[in-house]
Amino acid sequence: MIEEKNNKEVNEKLRTQLQRVITLLNKYKLLEGFVNLQDEMNKALAESSVQKENLDELRVLLDNLHPADIADLLEALPLEDRLLIWGLVKSEYDGEVLLEASDAVRETLITDMGTHELVAAAEQLDADEIADLAPDLPQNVMEDVFRSLPIAEREHLRAAMSYPEDSVGALMDFDVITIREDVRLEVVLRYLRRLDELPDHTDQLFVVDRDEHLKGVLLINRVLVSDPDMLVSDVMTKEMITLHPDDNAEDAAHAFERYDLVSASVIDQNKKLFGRVTVNTVIDFIREKAESEALNLAGLREEEDLFAPVLKSVRNRWVWLAINLVTAFIASRVIGIFEDSIEKLVALAALMPIIAGIGGNSGNQTITMIVRALALEQINTGSAWKLITKEIGVSAVNGLIWGAVVGMFTFAIYQNVELGFVMMMAMLLNLLLAALLGVLIPLTLRKLGRDPALGSSVMITAVTDSGGFFIFLSLATLFLL
Amino acid sequence: MIEEKNNKEVNEKLRTQLQRVITLLNKYKLLEGFVNLQDEMNKALAESSVQKENLDELRVLLDNLHPADIADLLEALPLEDRLLIWGLVKSEYDGEVLLEASDAVRETLITDMGTHELVAAAEQLDADEIADLAPDLPQNVMEDVFRSLPIAEREHLRAAMSYPEDSVGALMDFDVITIREDVRLEVVLRYLRRLDELPDHTDQLFVVDRDEHLKGVLLINRVLVSDPDMLVSDVMTKEMITLHPDDNAEDAAHAFERYDLVSASVIDQNKKLFGRVTVNTVIDFIREKAESEALNLAGLREEEDLFAPVLKSVRNRWVWLAINLVTAFIASRVIGIFEDSIEKLVALAALMPIIAGIGGNSGNQTITMIVRALALEQINTGSAWKLITKEIGVSAVNGLIWGAVVGMFTFAIYQNVELGFVMMMAMLLNLLLAALLGVLIPLTLRKLGRDPALGSSVMITAVTDSGGFFIFLSLATLFLL
Structure with missing residues (x-):
């Protein structure tokens, strides 16, 4: 009998159990592979004894786990192993495990189940829980589940399914006394x-x-x-x-x-x-x-199954890469305008990424502060102006300090005082640009009714890249050539 | 009597109240300024009637708020206004409000309070709550508080203070029946x-x-x-x-x-x-x-008071800017090696940020996946290899697709087939590098006992920048010049 579970020990036990499951799985798969080479007789023999023992041991292991822990275990397994284990989980747990699994992994589990199994799993759950699974369940399964429910539960299910994902209705249950x-x-x-x-x-x-x-x-x-x-x-x-x-x-x-x-x-x-x-x-x-x-x-559209097929992952990631490509093309064309200047003073090419990089970093710092403050309702019309002046102040100080460092670095390498001075000025101006837009981008997104976090990091980086290249190369063209 | 508080209405009320507080504050400050210009008589008159009314209205407003809401309100006010309001909060709430405020804002409030006030505020709290405040309280206040506690509470306070921030001991309270x-x-x-x-x-x-x-x-x-x-x-x-x-x-x-x-x-x-x-x-x-x-x-060391003085914010942000500067210098020197090549074919300067940028984006996608999987204990020795091959697969597909796009873009602008081909190859190779290190960096940090999230984004960007420049410029030097 389990007397008491210390959480640390539980965690270590879970880790050990995952390792144990993998060992057993490998043993099982090895035998299966080996058996395929042998004649039918041997196969029957193996199946009936050793293999059964392996599977039984796995089953016992799984029966002792909490559904949340089984879900975690399934998440950590590559697809093939995951489905093998999923077949061994006792059916009373099916509903709970599906509920606890992440969307991406849940999809792989559901694809592997028959209509009958799915209906049985859903029937173990409360109306609000079924509603959580509903988007992933096939139409015919949902119809069967619906029919099998008592009237009151049907009403609950209908109600729970009618609310969008980010509303209280989606979090609600009906277990009230x-x-x-x-x-x-x-x-x-x-x-x-x-x-x-x-x-x-x-x-x-x-x-x-x-x-x-x-x-x-x-x-x-x-x-x-x-x-x-x-x-x-x-x-x-x-x-x-x-x-x-x-x-x-x-x-x-x-x-x-x-x-x-x-x-x-x-x-x-x-x-x-x-x-x-x-x-x-x-x-x-x-x-x-x-x-x-x-x-x-990080530019991932949604949660991704760690072991998702390559093409599925490509689909999940392409949108942000495409957006990034567009901004990179623009930055590239900004540099293109100044090709003559670079040809005359090739050091510009080596120096320009420094201006763009620090600007991006500084802009992202500002944006993170502002997005967080917006989420906590800390910004109102009165304080927006105060924030802009503060961020401009921070950037001015940083611009002078880091600008001086960068200017001296440039002088040390290229022995050119004017070039060092241009670097310093460009750094200062790009940091000021980053501060201004780091405040304005999220505030504008919010004003347009959009989520101020979404995409603002990409936007600020685009501005500080293209802007940084433009500022630096124009200053260089004006003062050095 | 408050019959029932609907949460949405509560939120709207809080927003209105913040606005109301600001209006009252401005009215108050305006009068103060006006009064200073008049003679003493008038001043006494104003203080005794209108101003008192304004303050009283503010006080009533604050008395009706939950300490958590007062803390939020203080966070949203610039320093001067914040301290004015803080003086009006009834002293029974002081302890709770300090507890609810963020570290940065709490500091500004504590600086404004006398020893006696602080001791009184701390005494309203439980031992575990005092322990949460302790790092911010002056030594002599803690000594007074300690002396004022009953023996059992002293033991609790001593115990609660002895555990590091990220341990269960720091979350624990002693209210057990x-x-x-x-x-x-x-x-x-x-x-x-x-x-x-x-x-x-x-x-x-x-x-x-x-x-x-x-x-x-x-x-x-x-x-x-x-x-x-x-x-x-x-x-x-x-x-x-x-x-x-x-x-x-x-x-x-x-x-x-x-x-x-x-x-x-x-x-x-x-x-x-x-x-x-x-x-x-x-x-x-x-x-x-x-x-x-x-x-x-985003490169902020810690939570920052939205209205912190400029120099304080500079201190909070400089570490990551400095690290970023070092990696930017390295990337700049990598480009420096190839200055001869760029002088011969200046288009390289305009194109190289594209390779570096997409590599960084793709590497960050991989790292985010891996860091998350590590946090959820989903990666073990068996699956690490599977993950590397999957991420390499995703990068290969992305490299071929986006490489082709970039190659065609390059050809369209520069009418140079070889240049387009070099772009495509460089893109493919830099994405493969990003995938490999996107898996290896967090796994290595974890193996060294470090937090796999901390700094891994900076590292991957450093690798894909310097690496991307190196790959592209070497390929160009080999095949084009």
């Missing part, structure tokens, strides 16, 4: 005792009237410390955070962070209780959001 | 009822023996659905996740995500109960971690 305000706590306690278990993350009961309108919430912790003779209406709290299903999920996540919530009610326009959002869903949302931002920054 | 296993649930319920309230996020009680060794946990939800006559030992669960204070906080956060925890116990080597970690702390940790990664990627 409702009570009336005119009963005593003792009655509530007796009512709860009749249930087999409470839904996960039940930290409050929802107090509603006959028409399901939310009147308040009764915190479980208050129930425990209050006199059982008291009325719900005396113990319940009316000060609570409520969400609407079309609220922005990001805002809801901020409310959970800010007010340290475990669950929050979701109500419709008429204050009718609709469902709830729980903190575990919010954590998953925050993590996914942070990850998708990191992916977008 | 412990019970014995040989009592009936009814006794537990009666015991709870004697308390005024339960600590936030109490979803389980900790079952310990006489020596405080953890025997199991009693889930509140199980208490509610079980017969009060049952013994704790029959209802409690022994299957639970436990943490050690020196465990990695990131691992603990993964456990909360994976197993949907609300709280988890922290025990020492001898299984003695030490404290607990709750989900709200974990959410804050996840958010901060994601943010500091985003900041590091």
